[in-house]
Amino acid sequence: MNGRKLNVMVVDDSSITLKKLTKMLEELGHKVTCSAKTGTDAVTAYRAEKPDLVTMDITMPDMDGIEATRRILAEDGDALIVMVTSHGQEQMVMDAIDAGAKGYVLKPVKSERLQETIDKIVEKFLS
Secondary structure (H helix, E strand, O other), X not given: OOXXXXXXXXXXXXXXXXXXXXXXXXXXXXXXXXXXXXXXXXXHXXXXXXXXXXXXXXXXXXXXXXXXXXXXXXXXXXXXXXEEEOOOOHHHHHHHHHHOOOEEEEOOXXXXXXXXXXXXXXXXXXX
């Protein structure tokens, strides 16, 4: 771990996943400053909070994570977004990376994998 503590926004339409990711990120030393359950709420919350990093679910009601990623990056080209996705969504992951996401982790999310992904992004974009 690089030791850098980030302010993170967690976006997922599942309350259980929101709680698990929040707990995992806090155990890794980061601060979850806000969360959202829809793509629309994610865009609004990002605008208000300007977190250092966003974990973004792909499949959500009203606006998927790919479109939410596009909209956040249209407003803030430096936004750091990590997609959180299920197995079998490879094309969606590629679409998310094309939209500007900086990485992805597969569900069920493993703490070590999440930290590795965050470390790579921090090293590449925040150092």
